[in-house]
Amino acid sequence: MARDGVVEARGVGVRFGGVSALESVDFTLADNELRCLIGPNGAGKSTFFKCLTGMLRPTEGDIRIRGIDCVGAHPHQIAGLGVGIKTQVPSVMNGLSVRENIWIAARRLNTTRSANRIVSETLERIGIADSAGDLVGNLAHGRRQLVEFGTVLAGNPWLILLDEPAAGLTADEAERAVAVIREMNERAAIIVVEHDMHFIRQLANTVTVLHRGRILTEGYVDTVLRDPVVRDVYLGKSQ
Amino acid sequence: MTSRQLVLSVVIAAIVMFVLPVFFDVLNLTTYAAYALLALSLGFVWGYGGILCFGQTAFYGLGAYVYAMTAINLGEAWGGFFLAILIPAIFAAILGAMMFYGRLSDVYLAVVTLVVTLLLFRFMNTTAGPEYVIGEARMGGYNGIPGFPTLHTPGNPDANIYDEELYYFTFIILFVCYLLTRWLLGSPFGRVLVGLRENEQRIELLGYDVRARKTAAFAFGGGLAGLAGCLYANAAEIVTPELFSLGLAAEAIIWVIVGGTGTLIGPMIGAAVLGHLKFVLGLQSIKQVFGKENPLEATLVFGMILVLFVLFLPRGVVPSIQGWFGRSLVGRFKSGSGMRRRTRSERARNGA
């Protein structure tokens, strides 16, 4: 099998009982690429995302991350390769402080001393140093999203998977998120699942459109968004 | 834990250790200290690891039995002392691995651990016959095992540690285990464990193997509980299947709830206070107040206490007191620390 991408998915399919959520999806992500995965509600974006992260085992097909067969691997094994993951539903440790959340992420591959340093740097990078000691559960939604970004960043990943990072963010926070993602992209390949068109325009050059579990089209963002078929299935519904 | 906190907790523990015998019987206190160690183990596993174990007494009873039978076979105490930690820890590791690698949900986990305890209860009750013997130690069925060698000065099986000495010994072991658990919680392993309690998926997505870590934490708790069982056996000088009974399993949970989950000191205090309450309720003179045919049942009282706490003080005594005192005092003394420069409120939350 050719190894020309960071992520190589071939013929991936997922069935829930009789319902087919994903069908023969082929997907390749190149080194240092930033790719947006878009599509209407229920298109299968999160399902595909979960196949990549090991949270879901595809019914058929083959997924390789840097050539390593990832079908059936556990999420911690995928993350252990150096993959940073943010799920659609914000997943943070609410009962711990912002600093503790990020520290736990930083500590996996580092000594306590360098983990402490990474925490300070990360807090600065995502701009939440002022709430470092606050309980994450007490923060507003947007800030919790940023904390989750922080946990992803602190692991210094070379591949980052983000499911709807802009959901629930204010315009300011979304702008910050775009900046953070851009910065992360200097060191890592990134897949962003997103709904918000404005956010996608700010972010990506290549987008992949999923529709009813299949890939509808793939291409440069402006071209794709002008495509009448895409406008029909996607923009027609949500805007 | 900073060295100042360490010194402070040593001082407090020493004062408590020397003052208690002024007011209470040392044999009772020894028993309460063993209970407190059992509660510490459950407080760790449940309150910090988020593992709802209804059968922590399985490891406690196992520790007691392992100690008694080893002591009979060896004719001395210390081999049994260490096996009473090791074997329950290994048993917990195996049981834990089956549950965590099998992805058992919390409720099933609670049920499975309880069922294991009750199976041991049933089994130990059926071991009355002479065929149930390991080496020279007969398991004794519902009568249990009496008359095993108790703790003694190492190397000299005739120099027994008993009465006051046994109390001090038990108390010091309890305190050392408390410090050890604090240290563990302050270590990176402990910090990740607390994170895991908060959000298992997040920890997994950060690349930590949740199953292995929970198994390790469960084994540590099992070892502590086993040691508690060994200390109890030395105080009681008999081990019986009652150690695996539903009643004791329930009591251990009540101690932790009343004392407060999410702290270590809370469950320990809960165990000692309720242990004493049970003793007082069991006294013949009190039963007579209520009439011999209608003795005041400890189980009933404990049930009421549990209901009252769940309704009015659901966080337990120690966390509530911490809340009332603005967290500053208690939090400052009793914090685990794996990180630099943690704020006061952070410390209080990880408190006691």
Ligand SMILES: Nc1ncnc2c1ncn2[C@@H]1O[C@H](COP(=O)(O)OP(=O)(O)OP(=O)(O)O)[C@@H](O)[C@H]1O
């Ligand atoms: N666990 C499941 N069991 C059954 N059906 C499921 C399950 N998860 C997803 N589905 C179905 O699969 C389809 C794709 O869902 P998915 O969550 O991947 O959509 P999505 O593109 O992420 O949508 P959204 O934009 O709303 O997040 C949907 O029809 C959904 O109902």
Ligand SMILES: [Mg+2]
């Ligand atoms: Mg989705």
